[in-house]
Amino acid sequence: MELAAIGATESGGVNRQALTDRDGEGRLLLLEWARQANLEPSIDAIGNMFFRRRGQDNDAAPVMTGSHLDSEPTGGRFDGVYGVLAGLELLQVLHDAKIETLRPIELVVWTNEEGCRFQPGCMGSAAYCDPDRLAQFLETADADGITVDQELQALRRRVPNLPEHPLGMAPAAFIEAHIEQGPVLEANKSTIGVVSGIQGLRRYNVVVDGEAAHGGTTPRATRKDALLQAVDIVSALRDLVQDPEDTIRFTVGRFLVSPNSPSVVPARVEFTVDVRHNDAATLTALGKKILETCVASAGRCSVSIEPVSLVAPVVFRDSVQQLIRDAAVRQRLSHFTLPSGAGHDARHLAQLSPAGMIFIPCLHGISHNAAESVEPEHLAAGARVLAEVIIELADSPKLTLA
Amino acid sequence: MELAAIGATESGGVNRQALTDRDGEGRLLLLEWARQANLEPSIDAIGNMFFRRRGQDNDAAPVMTGSHLDSEPTGGRFDGVYGVLAGLELLQVLHDAKIETLRPIELVVWTNEEGCRFQPGCMGSAAYCDPDRLAQFLETADADGITVDQELQALRRRVPNLPEHPLGMAPAAFIEAHIEQGPVLEANKSTIGVVSGIQGLRRYNVVVDGEAAHGGTTPRATRKDALLQAVDIVSALRDLVQDPEDTIRFTVGRFLVSPNSPSVVPARVEFTVDVRHNDAATLTALGKKILETCVASAGRCSVSIEPVSLVAPVVFRDSVQQLIRDAAVRQRLSHFTLPSGAGHDARHLAQLSPAGMIFIPCLHGISHNAAESVEPEHLAAGARVLAEVIIELADSPKLTLA
Numbered sequence: 001m002e003l004a005a006i007g008a009t010e011s012g013g014v015n016r017q018a019l020t021d022r023d024g025e026g027r028l029l030l031l032e033w034a035r036q037a038n039l040e041p042s043i044d045a046i047g048n049m050f051f052r053r054r055g056q057d058n059d060a061a062p063v064m065t066g067s068h069l070d071s072e073p074t075g076g077r078f079d080g081v082y083g084v085l086a087g088l089e090l091l092q093v094l095h096d097a098k099i100e101t102l103r104p105i106e107l108v109v110w111t112n113e114e115g116c117r118f119q120p121g122c123m124g125s126a127a128y129c130d131p132d133r134l135a136q137f138l139e140t141a142d143a144d145g146i147t148v149d150q151e152l153q154a155l156r157r158r159v160p161n162l163p164e165h166p167l168g169m170a171p172a173a174f175i176e177a178h179i180e181q182g183p184v185l186e187a188n189k190s191t192i193g194v195v196s197g198i199q200g201l202r203r204y205n206v207v208v209d210g211e212a213a214h215g216g217t218t219p220r221a222t223r224k225d226a227l228l229q230a231v232d233i234v235s236a237l238r239d240l241v242q243d244p245e246d247t248i249r250f251t252v253g254r255f256l257v258s259p260n261s262p263s264v265v266p267a268r269v270e271f272t273v274d275v276r277h278n279d280a281a282t283l284t285a286l287g288k289k290i291l292e293t294c295v296a297s298a299g300r301c302s303v304s305i306e307p308v309s310l311v312a313p314v315v316f317r318d319s320v321q322q323l324i325r326d327a328a329v330r331q332r333l334s335h336f337t338l339p340s341g342a343g344h345d346a347r348h349l350a351q352l353s354p355a356g357m358i359f360i361p362c363l364h365g366i367s368h369n370a371a372e373s374v375e376p377e378h379l380a381a382g383a384r385v386l387a388e389v390i391i392e393l394a395d396s397p398k399l400t401l402a
Numbered sequence: 403m404e405l406a407a408i409g410a411t412e413s414g415g416v417n418r419q420a421l422t423d424r425d426g427e428g429r430l431l432l433l434e435w436a437r438q439a440n441l442e443p444s445i446d447a448i449g450n451m452f453f454r455r456r457g458q459d460n461d462a463a464p465v466m467t468g469s470h471l472d473s474e475p476t477g478g479r480f481d482g483v484y485g486v487l488a489g490l491e492l493l494q495v496l497h498d499a500k501i502e503t504l505r506p507i508e509l510v511v512w513t514n515e516e517g518c519r520f521q522p523g524c525m526g527s528a529a530y531c532d533p534d535r536l537a538q539f540l541e542t543a544d545a546d547g548i549t550v551d552q553e554l555q556a557l558r559r560r561v562p563n564l565p566e567h568p569l570g571m572a573p574a575a576f577i578e579a580h581i582e583q584g585p586v587l588e589a590n591k592s593t594i595g596v597v598s599g600i601q602g603l604r605r606y607n608v609v610v611d612g613e614a615a616h617g618g619t620t621p622r623a624t625r626k627d628a629l630l631q632a633v634d635i636v637s638a639l640r641d642l643v644q645d646p647e648d649t650i651r652f653t654v655g656r657f658l659v660s661p662n663s664p665s666v667v668p669a670r671v672e673f674t675v676d677v678r679h680n681d682a683a684t685l686t687a688l689g690k691k692i693l694e695t696c697v698a699s700a701g702r703c704s705v706s707i708e709p710v711s712l713v714a715p716v717v718f719r720d721s722v723q724q725l726i727r728d729a730a731v732r733q734r735l736s737h738f739t740l741p742s743g744a745g746h747d748a749r750h751l752a753q754l755s756p757a758g759m760i761f762i763p764c765l766h767g768i769s770h771n772a773a774e775s776v777e778p779e780h781l782a783a784g785a786r787v788l789a790e791v792i793i794e795l796a797d798s799p800k801l802t803l804a
Contacts, residue, residue, distance in 0.1 A: 116663035212771045216742075218743075235634075249621075255657070255662065265653055367616045
């Protein structure tokens with residue numbers, strides 16, 4: 001709740017978008033808490049922050065846990081924050097109890113998971129796992145033309161003198177705790193979600209170029225109305241994704257009109273298309289049809305479409321899923337295995353090392369919304385399962401996770 | 403061109419929206435020019451600025467001319483500015499030539515003609531002609547929550563110590579020169595447009611309320627997607643206005659989505675509907691159908707619709723049209739009589755006094771666009787016709803305009 005006060009909105013939610021001053025304030029508060037638990041902070045080239053607790057063998061790859069502190073403009077109090085604070089609590093408890101694990105444990109805060117201010121989302125974990133993407137991410141600008149690089153410099157002024165953490169260092173394993181953001185655990189009356197994988201995502205930016213004209217004098221026949229054309233394109237895309245099973249997730253979430261004046265025929269519309277599915281082949285086919293549909297619906301305007309994210313579905317290793325399931329069983333917590341509908345940083349980490357996720361239920365599956373809400377006992381249960389899994393991994397000299 | 407430098411855009415146009423700092427700079431420059439011509443400046447409660455040249459009988463109602471200095475975000479260099487500077491030139495010439503008219507002549511700059519930052523447009527002339535609307539206009543806020551009242555205070559600090567001009571004082575007549583903003587004069591190879599009237603306008607704000615939700619986890623069946631619903635509504639409205647004669651002007655010019663984030667199902671869309679027609683009965687019937695269509699297309703969302711402007715078509719008096727036509731004939735300028743598709747401040751003035759408008763051609767009818775362009779000889783021809791009409795009116799002891 002202390003973190004939720006930073007960027008708190010009137011409606012009870014949080015607006016703490018990536019690399020804003022609010023995001024910086026949140027990180028600063030975490031840094032203070034981490035220092036109280038004697039953790040060693042560091043920062044990498046994309047602004048991911050790490051808090052390391054030493055082990056007996058400090059040359060061994062660390063076990064990593066964490067999530068993100070940035071939110072959507074209409075975010076809730078738990079999305080991302082929960083995974084960070086569950087990891088912090090584990091490290092505080094180890095510190096207080098003076099328990100030493102074999103391997104070091106690193107708590108991580110990934111930069112810009114949401115991808116609302118700067119695209120794509122999961123930017124920090126993507127750059128960490130594939131440092132070749134760093135240069136392009138640094139140049140990425142928000143709607144006001146401010147770049148990631150500029151904001152990272154501001155962040156570093158806020159948290160000066162932190163040691164550099166290298167990109168691309170593979171942990172022994174990465175485990176992320178998170179609220180489900182969907183209705184499955186609630187419907188199944190289960191406390192612990194064993195996440196089987198993450199659904200694939202394709203995100204596109206579509207630009208429709210027409211011609212600005214006076215709305216009072218220009219006949220319909222001579223208009224090139226970018227808004228009416230965008231309306232046609234979105235309608236056609238919606239028709240395309242009407243699967244009877246309701247498994248395709250299709251969202252046009254951002255839609256910007258210019259000049260956006262009541263009496264001016266719109267010259268340009270830019271909008272995003274976000275489409276997700278668990279099946280890689282279905283998603284690839286959808287992507288192809290989306291491109292075709294946008295071009296075919298251009299009318300008198302010109303349409304360009306650019307992929308922003310093309311992420312295949314991820315399947316988490318059975319062995320990691322089993323560790324989580326076993327911990328839940330030992331703690332007599334109900335559990336349910338499910339795929340994640342939302343994207344998470346663990347998606348990228350799974351390319352680098354064994355990875356897994358622990359979900360807890362959230363009220364009616366609502367998130368990215370001020371009404372996001374979680375039961376305190378579920379928060380505690382998820383943190384206990386996370387602690388058991390992390391400690392088990394951190395005490396394993398050899399990790400042979402199938 | 404000096405005025406066009408204030409708020410100049412990279413593409414060669416002008417962004418000098420109402421009551422911005424740029425608008426203030428433009429007014430300040432005009433004030434300086436007006437003082438050189440010995441005009442007496444004043445300002446009224448809505449920020450309209452007046453520049454009076456005394457006549458022989460200073461108790462007589464003045465003849466008024468002018469237009470506006472504010473622009474659209476993607477405005478051109480001539481829309482509005484032309485009418486102000488043509489009037490200024492006339493007064494400079496009278497000053498230089500030491501000609502004294504019977505009546506005073508007032509040059510006026512109306513506040514917020516465009517209505518893009520603060521709605522409705524023609525706000526200054528509307529408040530001048532109907533002072534009861536002042537209080538509501540002062541409270542009107544822009545997208546950032548800044549009110550007209552706040553910006554008027556800033557304007558007054560910029561031009562301090564100007565005498566107050568009362569609202570509602572009827573001039574002997576009002577004549578406004580303006581670029582056509584349509585293709586008719588160019589197509590007819592005519593230099594002077596005698597404006598027969600102004601088409602009626604209905605503008606609505608439509609708000610579609612859905613529910614923010616996570617784009618990756620929320621099934622289609624449980625979404626209340628405000629954007630997809632708004633797309634349906636705009637499609638239905640477009641079908642409604644498909645007249646084969648292409649005389650209905652229908653524009654959805656402003657369209658705002660929130661939270662406007664790629665992975666969040668939009669919770670709310672606000673958009674404007676601007677519909678215009680020369681025939682009052684057609685326009686009234688359209689307005690009714692627009693309301694019905696918005697409500698009928700609400701789907702799973704809730705829709706509210708609020709009228710912002712309901713303006714009946716205006717017909718300018720024959721006698722005023724004839725004065726303009728006669729002046730054009732005497733100056734051997736080709737002329738053509740046409741209605742105005744765009745709204746203008748003369749619309750409101752026609753309720754208070756005899757009023758009329760002089761159009762000159764603009765390239766391909768383009769306006770509200772950086773490409774707006776006018777031939778210098780047309781600018782000069784329009785100014786000469788304006789001068790002749792204004793002087794004729796200002797020297798008439800009794801105005802009996804049918």
